[in-house]
Every structure is written in structure tokens, then in C-alpha cells.
Amino acid sequence: MAKMLGILGGLGPMSTVYFYEMITRMTQASCDQDHIDMVISSHATTPDRTAYIIGESGMNPLDVMVDDARKLQTYGAEVIAIPCNTAHFFYRQIQDAVTVPVLNIIEETVSAIRAEGVSKVGLLATVGTISTHTYQRVCEREGVGFAVPDNASQQALMRIIYDDIKGGRQADRTRFDAIAQELFDQGCERLILGCTELSIVKSQLSLPADRFTDSLEVLARATIRACGKEVNEDA
Amino acid sequence: MAKMLGILGGLGPMSTVYFYEMITRMTQASCDQDHIDMVISSHATTPDRTAYIIGESGMNPLDVMVDDARKLQTYGAEVIAIPCNTAHFFYRQIQDAVTVPVLNIIEETVSAIRAEGVSKVGLLATVGTISTHTYQRVCEREGVGFAVPDNASQQALMRIIYDDIKGGRQADRTRFDAIAQELFDQGCERLILGCTELSIVKSQLSLPADRFTDSLEVLARATIRACGKEVNEDA
Incomplete structure (x- = not known):
């Protein structure tokens, strides 16, 4: 029913x-x-x-x-x-x-990634989500490794979320790619788009599903x- | 407030x-x-x-x-x-x-078109809207002339609304253009997209705003x- x-x-x-x-x-x-x-x-x-x-x-x-x-x-x-x-x-x-x-959304996303056999994820989310260890705690419990952007990249990500998307504009591709690359360079196999504004970025920039998991999806x-x-x- | x-x-x-x-x-x-x-x-x-x-x-x-x-x-x-x-x-x-x-939506749409000085409109809507004279009555009251598709075109329009859009597919452009042209040929200066599924068609087919008024907009x-x-x- x-x-x-x-x-x-x-x-x-x-x-x-x-x-x-x-x-x-x-x-x-x-x-x-x-x-x-x-x-x-x-x-x-x-x-x-x-x-x-x-x-x-x-x-x-x-x-x-x-x-x-x-x-x-x-x-x-x-x-x-x-x-x-x-x-x-x-x-x-x-x-x-x-x-x-x-x-x-946090538990569903980490479970879905774990089921795909990913061993290390990069976390792309707001300062609010990152600083409260919302994703990190679930990753630890599920045995999935993780990395987060450094401070400068986290600030740049907040500009994409707040200025670009919440402001009704297109995401800055150069800025986004640099943040993502930093996490891939640290051995992350998959990046979690852990903020619903980043799901819109995924659609705008056509980010590939085998590299980015959209928490909203x-x-x-x-x-x-x-x-x-x-x-x-x-x- | x-x-x-x-x-x-x-x-x-x-x-x-x-x-x-x-x-x-x-x-x-x-x-x-x-x-x-x-x-x-x-x-x-x-x-x-x-x-x-x-x-x-x-x-x-x-x-x-x-x-x-x-x-x-x-x-x-x-x-x-x-x-x-x-x-x-x-x-x-x-x-x-x-x-x-x-x-x-009916009164807002006819008023907006009348304010633009249009004297004759073509009505694109469901059989339900057309057969109950929902738009026609308001056009008459506001002094705006109108035309509706003939029976065969109305049936073709219903296939676009129900099979294409409500079915989650792209609108058939050839079919839509033929229905619209029939109304332009009868002297309609503007066509009312008087069904919200047709607003999606407008977006899919990039219909020009000076020829089509989107009731949803x-x-x-x-x-x-x-x-x-x-x-x-x-x-």
C-alpha cells in the first residue's frame, strides 16, 4: 500500500x-x-x-x-x-x-557507498555538516575511510554553495574541480555530494556518477x- | 508582509x-x-x-x-x-x-494577454478545459477573440499532454507545430498554453514568448x- x-x-x-x-x-x-x-x-x-x-x-x-x-x-x-x-x-x-x-540522508548515503565496495570517500558538505562530524561518525561506524577539504578549500566550497547556488547562479567549475582534485589526490575513490546544493552542482557540471555520489539521489x-x-x- | x-x-x-x-x-x-x-x-x-x-x-x-x-x-x-x-x-x-x-489562472492569463493588446488568441488546452468553455467565457467577457483546434488536432494535442508529458517523454515537435500552425492560420496572434503540461512543452521545444503565452508563468x-x-x- x-x-x-x-x-x-x-x-x-x-x-x-x-x-x-x-x-x-x-x-x-x-x-x-x-x-x-x-x-x-x-x-x-x-x-x-x-x-x-x-x-x-x-x-x-x-x-x-x-x-x-x-x-x-x-x-x-x-x-x-x-x-x-x-x-x-x-x-x-x-x-x-x-x-x-x-x-x-547521511546513513542512507554511507550505506549505499559501502555496498558498492568503496573504501575511502571524500566529503563535500557545508561547514555545518563537516564541523559536527555528521558524515565522519557514520563513516567510522560503517568502516569507510574518509577525507575532508582543507580550510581554504572548505571556504571555497561554501562560496559555491552560498554565492553560486543559493544565489541562483551557475557553479564555478574551476573552483569546484580544484576542490575535488585535492580529495582524489588523497586517495578518495568517491566523493560524497553531502549538501543538496551540491546535487544541483552535479546537474549543472554533469559530474560523473562513478566519481561522485549524490546524497539527494x-x-x-x-x-x-x-x-x-x-x-x-x-x- | x-x-x-x-x-x-x-x-x-x-x-x-x-x-x-x-x-x-x-x-x-x-x-x-x-x-x-x-x-x-x-x-x-x-x-x-x-x-x-x-x-x-x-x-x-x-x-x-x-x-x-x-x-x-x-x-x-x-x-x-x-x-x-x-x-x-x-x-x-x-x-x-x-x-x-x-x-x-484563467482570468490572470486572459487579463495579461488583453493588457498586451492581443485581439485574437488560440486556445491550447485539454478537452476538459475546451469543452467546458473555461477560457472562451473569460475571453468573451474581456472582449478577446479566440479560436480552438479542430477535433483531430484536439485529439493530437491530448496525445502530447497525456502520452508524451504525463508519460515522462519529450513532446512530439512535428505534431505540436502542426496544431499551432492551424491556429496561426486562422489569424490568432498569440496561443495560450492553457494546460500546465503545455508549459513543460514550451520549455522542451523553446517556444517563443511573443507567440505563446504560458498560463503557468x-x-x-x-x-x-x-x-x-x-x-x-x-x-
Whole structure:
């Protein structure tokens, strides 16, 4: 039986657009009615996650996200997905606030990579995600090696995420390639695109799937299955 | 003061994805928090609108849409938009079911075209929209002449909407061009893309804005303004 999906989104809005598009495109369907019923919270004014985590802002996004999760459940959502890696720093509190399952993009992504036999990954994510060891902890638990960009590269990556993508522009390819190469040079076989804005970069720069794993795409597959539908592998 | 938007969607899902993308892209914003807060109902299993209107199916989509409009208002929506032309056959009942304003894609589109001084339009829409005279009535009231495709062309247009777009494929350009040319030959200065699937066709086939008015884009502009935000004219 198909389940109703709740998307806790707007973190940022364009990433949620992209996730919604991915779910729709990747669901095996031959007419409208074959698709998943969803309710999407696109709560754009949710305080910035990274700014709060690194102490740049005192505005706590957690209360907003917990409230949204509850509202989605009240609306009828039977499964919740959060298309924002950084927000998963608060995963436990969000899951504890509702009785329906909340999918975990970090665990789904590391499991998918581990299943492919990758032994060392490079982590591309926001300062908020990196500094809280969100991915690193799961990699350690799953026995997957990892590397992160150095400080200068991490700052450059934040400019791509905030200035380019959240600002509605194209990603700077030269800047992105330099950051990625640094991690490949350290022996990483695969880079995790661990920020939903980087999923948009993947699409803009046509990054190859055998070198980059898109966390948003992994979440989309897990979400379609959790809602009782099949993934269209040709999409 | 910015207003929270409710999108009554999923009619079909890919059109709602596209409308959400359009609103996000066209809102003047320099960071996530500048965007409109929204709640989106992507109710894919809503019975087919055209099938009900033309009597092919007894499954009435109205009860589902009225219920969704009320749920969106309960969630907090202060303005509601419906990215589906055919569903506007039921506009009055949906508006009557809630106390917040529901934008009307038909009236917004005809007004926008009239303001540009166009005297005769061609109507490209589903059989459901055409047979109920949804656009024709508003054109008559506004003093704008119109023409509709003949029966064979209307059937060909339905194949583009249902088989190509709702089926997840590219629109057949030869077929589309023949339908459009027939209307231009009858003296239509502009064609209304009066079905949200045809907005996707516009994007796929790069149809020129001076020959085709995309009802979904007109609705997106009206929606952004109704929510108290400005339209980014460069987007």
C-alpha cells in the first residue's frame, strides 16, 4: 500500500524543488495517479542551519523544523524525508518529535557507498555538516575511510554553495574541480555530494556518477521505496 | 508582509514541480530566507479532471480538491494557487470552500494577454478545459477573440499532454507545430498554453514568448505578487 510522503523542505527552496523533481522523475509511473501523494513544507524562512551550528547566529532552526515535522504528520504524512544534509545534525530531535519514520540522508548515503565496495570517500558538505562530524561518525561506524577539504578549500566550497547556488547562479567549475582534485589526490575513490546544493552542482557540471555520489539521489531512491513504490532505473 | 502560499497540486505532479521551480526561480531573492514560505499538496491520486468532466469516469475530483484546499488553509496558507487549468472548471466551489483568496489562472492569463493588446488568441488546452468553455467565457467577457483546434488536432494535442508529458517523454515537435500552425492560420496572434503540461512543452521545444503565452508563468508572477514578493524579471 502506497504511503503519503511528507517533505520537510525549503532548506533551501531550490534543493527541495530538485528533490521533488527527482522523486517524480524516478518513480515508476505511467500516469499521474501512479505517483506518490505528498505534502511538502517549503519553509524558506527557517533560520540558516550552518550559521547556527558554527555559532554565527543565535537563531535556532530546530524549533521550526520540529514544528514542521509535526505539522506534516498532522497533515497525513506517513514517511518524512528532509532534503538537507546540514539539518541532519538535528536528526534525532526531529525523529523523536514524530511517530512516523524520518529517513536519514547521511546513513542512507554511507550505506549505499559501502555496498558498492568503496573504501575511502571524500566529503563535500557545508561547514555545518563537516564541523559536527555528521558524515565522519557514520563513516567510522560503517568502516569507510574518509577525507575532508582543507580550510581554504572548505571556504571555497561554501562560496559555491552560498554565492553560486543559493544565489541562483551557475557553479564555478574551476573552483569546484580544484576542490575535488585535492580529495582524489588523497586517495578518495568517491566523493560524497553531502549538501543538496551540491546535487544541483552535479546537474549543472554533469559530474560523473562513478566519481561522485549524490546524497539527494540516494535519499530519493530510499524515499520512493519507503513509500511503497518502485524506482524507474531509466530515469 | 510576506504571505504563506498554499499550492493545490499534483494535477499532475510534474506540472507542480515545474510551478514550484518557477516560483522559486522568479522570486527576487538573495538568500534562502528571502523566498516565499509554502505548503504544497502534491495529491497525485486525485481523479483525472478531464475524464470526469467529459463523462469518461464517474470519479469526481472535486471532493478531493475541496478537502485539499481546506487542509492547506488549516496548515497556514494565506493565498492558494492551483497549477492546473482543467481544475479551474471547479474554481468557484474551491474558492467557496476556503476563506483565503484562490488565484484564478484563467482570468490572470486572459487579463495579461488583453493588457498586451492581443485581439485574437488560440486556445491550447485539454478537452476538459475546451469543452467546458473555461477560457472562451473569460475571453468573451474581456472582449478577446479566440479560436480552438479542430477535433483531430484536439485529439493530437491530448496525445502530447497525456502520452508524451504525463508519460515522462519529450513532446512530439512535428505534431505540436502542426496544431499551432492551424491556429496561426486562422489569424490568432498569440496561443495560450492553457494546460500546465503545455508549459513543460514550451520549455522542451523553446517556444517563443511573443507567440505563446504560458498560463503557468502568468500564474507564477501573480502568485509571487500576491504573496508580497517581487518578480525577478531576469530569471
